[in-house]
Amino acid sequence: MSGTRYTQFCALARAAEIIGERWTLLIIRELLLGPTRFGDLAARLDGVSPALLTGRLNALVESGVIRRATLPAPFNAQVYELTETGRALQPAIRELIRWGGRFLFPMRQDDTFQPDWVLLALDAIARREPTPACRIGLRVPHPGGVAVFIIEGGAEGTRIAKGEIEGPTIETPFDVLLQILARKLPLDDAIESGRVRIEGSLRTLGKLPHLFDLATARDARSG
Structure with missing residues (x-):
């Protein structure tokens, strides 16, 4: 104890x-x-x-x-x-991650980052109700290389796993991804500024914010 x-x-x-x-x-x-x-x-x-x-x-x-x-x-x-x-404890940790997201930005200069944390963070904000059917690859650069994930939407909600696919893929730092999911940064603007690289269907990749409820939580706080 x-x-x-x-x-x-x-x-x-x-x-x-x-x-x-x-x-x-x-x-x-x-x-x-x-x-x-x-x-x-x-x-x-x-x-x-x-x-x-x-x-x-x-x-x-x-x-x-x-x-x-x-x-x-x-x-x-x-x-x-x-x-x-x-x-x-996992459901409680999930809610603490969601709550802690209110204080995540701005990033601190001495912040470290582990790519595995992407799994826990995205799981915490993944929609549990039906989401648009799609399969999207996510590549997150970090000092040790690039972490790869698969994000799937469907009738059972959003699922995230490690792995790489051939198909629509987005590559971006994790802090930029969170801004896109919160709809603070339009995907088109992120691509134009070079903060995001994509492969495959832009229409499919445009579904990404709809697979998570980060934007919903933000809107509820500002309403």
């Missing part, structure tokens, strides 16, 4: 004791993407000390939120992974 303790018979207080410490939510964010080794967690959580990370992980193991596991051969590496209790 973490060092913080609230003497209140309140479920929110209990939750805050477990996940309210600094770095804890970001550890859970990383483990939502899959089992992860200690060294990889330390590298992705730029700024956390090994001692502090060890303490946070031990507290989460003690609380039953995560567990230690060993990858099968040939890896034979110890990893941390979410338990069923830990994975039950």
